[in-house]
Amino acid sequence: MPTLHTVKINASGAPSTTFECSSRESILQAGLRAGLPLRYKCTNGSCGECRSRLLSGTIESIQVADYPLSQQQRANGWFLSCTHAPLSPLQINTPLFSDSIEIPHQITRAKVKKIDLLQPDLALLTLRTSRSNTFQFLAGQEVLLSHLLATHRYPIASCPCNGMELDFHIHRSETDLFSQLLFSSLKKGEHVTLDGPRGHFLLNTQSQRRQIFIAWEYGFASIRSLIEQHISLEKEPPISLYWLSQHPPYLNNLARSWGAVLNHFDYQWIARHATPIESQVSKLVHQLRQELLVEQCDFYISAPAELLILLSEQLLALGVAEHQLRGAPLIDVSSDSISSES
Ligand code: FES
Incomplete structure (x- = not known):
């Protein structure tokens, strides 16, 4: 039976953080799932980016690693967090990014794993990178996707804990050539290039205030990533999700199911009209x-820029401070589609 152990990270210059890790899971994997900006690259013991130091506790190797650590380094407590699991509560030193701008710019090729239609004009695209070239990002960030001559920017809709598999909610748009390829000719197994990550639409993990997520139609993509991070972190502050959509939202059941895993979670679909x-x-x-x-x-608001600005102005007028507002403007949304039925 796997046992859960607490891992405490002492990072220099940053407050210490703890997360839970099973005795059968790598410390890196559990830390990423908890939303921590851990440094890593390959996840399989070959690059050395996740090199960490054991301060107390016992670990065991769960995967063979190619990266050479000398006997002296091992004796001093150095280990790879992607190939080790805890056998007891741990205290470790491990490299963390202090901000999204520290995450290295990456250009990675990934294969189309699947394309699922969520609605007639909305697709869920899942890309898979190779094991040795995963894509590192933080929840809420975006990436440029390119295929043939088409390039477009999209929010990543999945959890950073799995840099090998990335989800995107892509809306068919006449001004977005990539979306046209996706709906017409892009096939499973073809290659797409990821360029990024970009953006600062990130969770304020230190806040004790109630967290309000507002998604407009497919703006739910980045909101999903943030809420999943909030769930992973098992934070105290209650959260509410307001999803503005003309029709029942495309992942309505998922949003409802979060109520089952979160103690203080409210979800409302707000039917928006013309x-x-x-x-x-x-x-x-x-x-x-x-x-x-x-x-x-x-x-946290993911909506067309026009709506985002108006809503932010009204919230500021009601006494919400600037630092309590985070927004991700959706691109390729015409004024007509905001205020009229499609
Ligand atoms: S992430 Fe490459 S060795 Fe651990």
Whole structure:
């Protein structure tokens, strides 16, 4: 039976962090799932990027590693976090990125693993990198995808804990050549290039305020990544998800299922109608004020720029501080599609 152990990271210049790791799982994998910005590259013991130092506790190797650590280094506690699991509670020193800008720029080729239609004009694209060339990013970040001559920017909709498999929610758009290829000719097994990661739409993991996530239609992609990180971190602050969508949201059941794993989680689908953007925002703000003490919440908004700006202005006017607002503007959204039925 696998046993859960607490791993405490003492990083120089940063507050210590703890997470749970099973005795059958690599320390790197568990730390990434907990949303920690750990340094790594290959995940299979060949690059040495995850080199860490054991301060207390016992570990065991669960995978053969090619990266050479000298006997002297091993005797001083050095080990690879991607090939070791805990056998007791641990204290370790391991390299962390202190900010998203520290994550190295990567250009990686990945294969199309699957393309699933979520709605007639919305596809779930899953890409798979090779084991030795995974893609490192933080929840909420974006990447440029290229195939043939088409390139476009999309938020990553999956958890950073698995850099080998990345999900994207791609909406068919006339101004997005990549989406047209996806809906017409891109096939399983073909190659796509990932260039990134980019963006600072990140979870404030130190906040104790209620976390409010607002997604507009397929803006749910980056919100999904952030909520999954929040779940992994097992943080105390309650969270609410408001999903604005003309039709029942495409992953409605997933959003509902989070209620089963989170103690304090509210989810509401807000059916948006063909009304001017100002009235959509006013209606939403009215609802937020009735249900929340807005000035005591953090807001993460993934929506068209027009809506994002209006909503942010109204929240600021209600006493929400700038640092409590984080936004990711959706691109390729015409004003018409915001305020009219498609
Ligand atoms: S991530 Fe490459 S050796 Fe651990």
